[in-house]
Amino acid sequence: MQDIIDELSWRYLIKNKVTGIENQLKKPTTMYIGFDPTSDSLHIGNLLPIIILIHFQRKGHKSLALIGGATGFIGDPSEKEDQRILLSKEILQKNTESIKNQILKLLKFYSEKIELLNNLDWIQNISFIDFIREIGKYFTVNHMISRDSVKKRINNKNGISFTEFSYSLIQGYDFLYLNQAKNCQLQVGGSDQWGNIMSGIELIRKKTGKKAYGITFPLIIKPNGIKFGKSEKGENIWLDGKKTSPYKFYQFWINISDFEVEKYIRIYTFFSKEKIENLICEHRKYPNKRLLQKKLANKITEWVHGNGISKKMIEITNILFEKKSESFQLLDDKTYISIYNHIPHMLISCEEFEKGIFLLDLLKKSGFFYSKSEANRALKANSIYLNKILVKENILIKKENIIGKKYILFRFGKKEFFIIKIE
CATH class of the missing domain: 1.10.240.10 (Tyrosyl-Transfer RNA Synthetase)
Structure with missing residues (x-):
């Protein structure tokens, strides 16, 4: 077996690992990674676990992708300051199907045949009494509240609900179920999952006497220091083209x-x-x-x-x-349409444009600026370009400014573009 640990290490894809995993991975090993359907789309942070699934499969191991159709009803409390908003059954089903299709599409691109599972298939078959009796007895409250993710919430004024507190037990049970049903010996997850992974490892050891393992990978962090997550605040880079x-x-x-x-x-x-x-x-x-x-x-x-x-x-x-403004004004209609369809844009009627619109009014209307005063500050800072030409005053935009018969292109600063179509 080629060394998967070396492969993941030089790619910066390992944060923590359980002792002894190197020896285990010298032979074919079944591993799994979970995906919670808390949104209808994956984001760029979710590409890491998919990449890791592919690396394991290529090195001769067996990879399982688990969609949390059951755990999605609760939502993982790790790294969360407040309780999640619980999603309805209908939304979760829709999200589960959407994420499943995204994963299959991403795997198909690299011709990888990785088994997809849904933990709702086994969680829904166990009663609450049976779960508390057969699984809950292996978890001590003392140990669970010692985890950082739980301690932070307990010290928070809103605390942590029993619903979220139980999440770790269910994820631990997933690992146990896959260990028994699929001979799965390794769980991989983001670094915020270390506590949940250890719950599964301990549950397997206590209930079966078998050794299980865990690996975590680093989280992808936004410039504001918050991880990319399906339910995190702020803007994400989604894989769904309608969302990003x-x-x-x-x-x-x-x-x-x-x-x-x-x-x-x-x-x-x-x-x-x-x-x-x-x-x-x-x-x-x-x-x-x-x-x-x-x-x-x-x-x-x-x-x-x-x-x-x-x-x-x-x-x-x-x-x-392209810095030359002349080249942009000589494009064919097909190219203008393509640009319009793929960058931020707005449609204005010919009647609305007939008498001309002042630049600041148009910029506010575009939604790129909250107010005319904000747009005016950008104008005074020499940050606004009209059809790639710097604009320094609040000019009246008229038919002469239209290119390609019906387009006006704005640039704000060095990188932000907005195009207007007049029909």
């Missing part, structure tokens, strides 16, 4: 800093170690070419949205960031 447009998705990767991109190219691609080292070496020689960012953005966008969309995002990006 393919253009915005592509721009997230293309704008990653040089410091982060050397880590992300290891984490988010399946390029060989030799290829990645060569790419990093080339990138460091000519950082202004942003070679790593382009490779990363192209590969992940192709994986998530398809080859056709990826090529389209490259084309649109090249057009928008």
Whole structure:
């Protein structure tokens, strides 16, 4: 067996691991990773467990992907300051189906056949009395409240409900069930799952006498220090193109800093170690070419949205960031339509535009600015471009400003674009 631990380590995909896992992984091992259906879409943080599933499968192990159709009714309290809003059965079913389809699509891209399971299939068959009697007796309250995730909530004024407190027991039971039904000996999860994973390991040891193992991977953190999560506050980068447009998705990767991109190219691609080292070496020689960012953005966008969309995002990006304003005004209608469909946009009627609209009014109407005063501050800071030409005053925008017969392009600062279509 090739060493999966070495593979994951140089890719920065291991945070913690249970002692003895190296010896276990010298032979074929069944492992699982769980996905909670607390939203109808996965996000870029969820790509890590899918990547790890693929790495294990390729190294000769057996990977299982578990969707938490049952645990989704509760929601994991780890790293949460307040109790989750409980989702209805109908929403959870919809979310479960949506996430299942996303996982299958991502695996199909790399031709990986990984078994998908839903813990509702076995959790719904056990009664509350049986669960408390047969599983609950192996968990001490003393041990459970000693965990950081629980201690934080107990010290919080809102406390922690019994519903959320029981989550760890159910996840532990999942590991026990898979250990007995699928000979699963390893659970992998994000670093915030270490306590839950240990619950399953302890439950298996106490109930069966068998040895089980756990590995955690680092969480992907937003610039504000909060992890990417399906129920976290703030903006996420979703895999669903309706929640995060393919253009915005592509721009997230293309704008990653040089410091982060050397880590992300290891984490988010399946390029060989030799290829990645060569790419990093080339990138460091000519950082202004942003070679790593382009490779990363192209590969992940192709994986998530398809080859056709990826090529389209490259084309649109090249057009928008081309400095010459003349070239943008000479595009064909098909290209304008493509740009309009993939970047933030707004439709204005010909009648509304007939007499002309002052720049600040139009900027406020676009929604990019909360108020005219905010737009005016950006104008005075020389941050607003009209059809790639810097604008310094509140001009009246008229028919002469229309390009491609019905479009007006705005740029705010260096990276934000907005296009208006007049019909």
